[in-house]
Every structure is written in C-alpha cells, then in structure tokens.
Amino acid sequence: xxxxxxxxxxxxxxxxxxxxxAYAGAKSTGDSxxxxxxxxxxxxxxxxxxxxxxxxxxxxxxxxREFVASADYSGAALDLTLSLxxxxxxxxxxxxxxxxxxYMARSIIAKWYAFTLKEExxxxxxxxxxxxxxxxxxxxxxxxxxxx
Numbered sequence: 001x002x003x004x005x006x007x008x009x010x011x012x013x014x015x016x017x018x019x020x021x022a023y024a025g026a027k028s029t030g031d032s033x034x035x036x037x038x039x040x041x042x043x044x045x046x047x048x049x050x051x052x053x054x055x056x057x058x059x060x061x062x063x064x065r066e067f068v069a070s071a072d073y074s075g076a077a078l079d080l081t082l083s084l085x086x087x088x089x090x091x092x093x094x095x096x097x098x099x100x101x102x103y104m105a106r107s108i109i110a111k112w113y114a115f116t117l118k119e120e121x122x123x124x125x126x127x128x129x130x131x132x133x134x135x136x137x138x139x140x141x142x143x144x145x146x147x148x
Contacts, residue, residue, distance in 0.1 A: 001083045002090075003069065006097045008078040008104055014049055016105040017041055021112060024120065039116045049108060056107040060100060063132050067139050078104070087142040099135035103128050 018041050025039030041049060057073035060080070067082040078100075106128035113121035 002086050002088045004082045004084055004088070004090075004093055004096075006078075006080045006082065006093070006100060008080075008097070008101050010053055010073075010076050010078070013053065013101065013104045013108065014041075014046070016101075017049065017108050017112065020105065020109055021116075024113075024117060028117065039113075041112065045112075049112070052108040052111045053104070055111070056104045059107065060103065060132065063136050064139065082139065084139055085142060087145075088139070089141045089143045092138045092141050096135045096138050099131045099138070103131035103135065106131060 022036070022040040025036035028039060054073065057071075057078050060078065061068050061071045061073075064080070064082065067084055068080060069083045070079075070081040072079045080100075106124055110121055110124035110128055113124050
C-alpha cells in the first residue's frame, strides 16, 4: 500500500468562498448593492461557514472511506492520510488535492446559496459533487505496468 497525505487549509477554502460569493453577488441581476450584501459572505458568517466546512469534510471522508487511514478536520485544515494501491499513479495526487479543495469550496457555496441565492444552489451542489466524484475516481488510477 502507498500512503498519500493531503492537506486542505480551512482559511484558504473560506477565502475562496468569500471571493466566489462576492463575485456572484456583484454579478447578479437586480439591485446590485442589495444583492452583493445578501450573497457575499462576511466575517460574521464564520460560525455558519464553519458548520458547512465540517459537513463538507465529513462528506469527503465518507466518500473516500475505503482509502482513509486517518482524517482530522478539527483544526485549521482537513488532514487526510490515504492508503492507496502500491501501483497508484502519484502524478494524480496534486489533482486529487485540487479537486478536494474545489469540492470543499463549492459544497460550502452551495449550502450558502440555499440561504442567499436559491436559484444557483442546486447547480453549485451538482458541481461540488462532480469534483468529489472525480477525486474519488482518481484514487483508483494505476500506473501502467512496466517490463524490466
């Protein structure tokens, strides 16, 4: 078995959520100032975003449960240790990490949009699920056999 460690920083994900929701608020139709204030996250939303972070981390560990040797999301990061096949293609690790980061951000955004931008919530949730499914499938990727 091959051990792969992945760390997703919580603050980086929350910052991405802030950027995405601010952009969506600024670009939505209608009264742009009111939409921006309604859709964009602010510091006062951190407690709710923290709950969404925990829910997304639980979903990641559940989806990757057959590979998870250890998981911790109680601190400043989601720390995953995955036990993968000895023939796992290591070139996929950066992609898996990036996809999990994207999943965490889009999952939180989808939950946030359920309150603030309902018409976009389902699309964000579907996109998030796609990221997680892609990350899970890459955990099965193997290097092609080589002759000696």
